[in-house]
Amino acid sequence: MRDILNAKLGRRSVLGAGVAGASMLAMPSVLRAQDKSLKVGVYGGFFKDSFDKNIFPDFTKATGIAIESVAEPTGEAWLVQLEQAAKAGAAPADVSMMSQVAMLKGQTTNLWAPLDAAKLPNSKNLIANFVNKYPDGKIAGIGAVSWYITLVTNTQAYKEAPTSWAALWDKANADKLGLLALVSNSFLLEVTAKTFMGGTKALDTDEGILKALEKLSEVKPNVRLWYRDEAQFEQALKSGEIPMGQYYHDVTGLAASQGSPVRSTFPKEGGIQDSGCWALSRASKKT
Structure with a gap:
């Protein structure tokens, strides 16, 4: 999948054409960039830098559509901003990259403008998991990127790499951790179950969930930063x-x-x- 991007692309590998992608790439390139434009929300830090350098210029060259990238925060803070703006008939970004949980929450308020599959011919190249649909079958978002979250360390502080998620619980790491703040993007309950409870099936019962929460609470003394903005942790890690x-x-x-x-x-x-997924705000004037 990563072959679609320049090898230097930052965070996530592209899965398919975005909202503005597949059909518009067939448009004549004689359009001037200043004639049409889109605001596109992408995650900040290296990821945004990579899209600004390696993706958006080629898109503009192919379509004549200028891109103004907007750094969006990790998690659901961006979803809240989009929903509040939509109520006022505004859109901080026309197209945004959204997590699966945020996509589902946005569906409940019809935040996402339905996409026309006929205008996205490359969507047929995606497996079903990467086409986010409303209950009535309309497309709410189209697969944009996929990524891994791993255990990261500063090599000057840790000469040897840790081998297990259990390192998060090690008392030797008190006040040294930066963890994602939201249950919807940190998956720390799943990490806890996989590391200490034999696997994620342990979360299938209320009793198992409570046991996982109790074990996860033991991590708190080790956490220095619960972060929503990934650029904040990126700098602290480096x-x-x-x-x-x-x-x-x-x-x-x-x-x-x-x-x-x-x-x-x-x-x-x-x-x-x-x-x-790439998702289009219903408040966008660029549908």
């Missing part, structure tokens, strides 16, 4: 201020390739795989 945590595998790899003292480790229990 400086060594917060030398361990969970973060995105390819962003960490890109930072390492540019000389930052960081590493990404797939623990023996496995990394966390998640994905996002």
